Amino acid sequence: MKKEEKSEKRRSQFSIVLERLARNKGAMAGLIIMILILIVVLFGEHMTPYSYFHQDYMAMFEFPSKDHLLGTDSLGRDILSRLLYGARFSLIVSVGSVIFSAVIGGILGAIAGYYGGVVDTVVMRFLDVYQSIPGLVLCMALSVVFGSGVYTTMLALGITGIGGYARILRAQVLQVKGNEYIEAARAAKAGDLHIILKHIIPNAISPVIVSMTMGVGSGIIAIASLGFVGLGIPTHLPEWGAMLSDGRSYMGTYPYMVLAPGCCIILTVLAFNLFGDGLRDALDPRLKD
Secondary structure, eight states: OHHHHHHHHHHHHHHHHHHHHHHOHHHHHHHHHHHHHHHHHHHHHHHOSSOTTOOOGGGTTOOSOSSSTTOBOTTOOBHHHHHHHHHHHHHHHHHHHHHHHHHHHHHHHHHHHHHOHHHHHHHHHHHHHHHTSOHHHHHHHHHHHHOSSHHHHHHHHHHHTHHHHHHHHHHHHHHHTTSHHHHHHHHTTOOHHHHIIIIIHHHHOHHHHHHHHHHHHHHHHHHHHHHHTTOSSOTTSOOHHHHHHHHGGGTTTOTHHHHHHHHHHHHHHHHHHHHHHHHHHHHOTTOOO
16 A cells, blocks of 8 residues: 555656746647657668769869759868767767766765765865866866767766765755655665665756756867867768858858758757757646646
8 A cells, every 4th residue: 555655646746847848838849850860860771862972073162953952161061961860879878978987976976865974075176176177178078088989978078077966965965865765764774875875866857867967068069169160070970060060161151051050050059958948847846726
């Protein structure tokens, strides 16, 4: 009977979050755009009218037309095909880096917040030094050290985001660990790992989830910034930032070369930020229906 009541309570809380999200028009708009982007990521290769690396030297710098809806670049490559195929690089690298940052940062934050004392001091002073370096500068330095590539770019971006997630989870753990159910778990001789994984993390994870959602948008901007300066994902791959970099030299005469990838970046970042903002409001227990 208790299990049924508990599951019913959980379902009701989940339904409340869904109802709040559904009433938020901005969050719903962001979610719809995110779903469309996900479809492009999964099936973009089959939706492209041309291969992303196909070069037609007879159609270089062709303005948007019925044959090339978004025009062609300096090598005669179809921009629409490259945008559709390149969505996977921008999104997968961003999502992967956010997951890496959240996992490593979450572990550090949970340990620091739960044990406190010397452990907390050591971890947080290390993060102070680590975060004193500007994120984009550190990311560029790591990209130079690791070299270009999808996975190395993901790793570089993930390393730069660890500190933020560690601080968020640490703050939540400090609030949660003094609750009565934590004291009851300790009185029942539950181990520290069990308490952290079963009792603390589930009740402290909501702000981290919201931060991860909004962090995907920031990651896309960081990837585009690296691609714009020639770092990160290899230039022959159709990543949106690299496409911006390729088109900047022709911005005055062929503006469509930068407008198309620029609009894709703006729309994707806006979608994740709108959904993240709505999710934050939906998960806020201080808001009442």
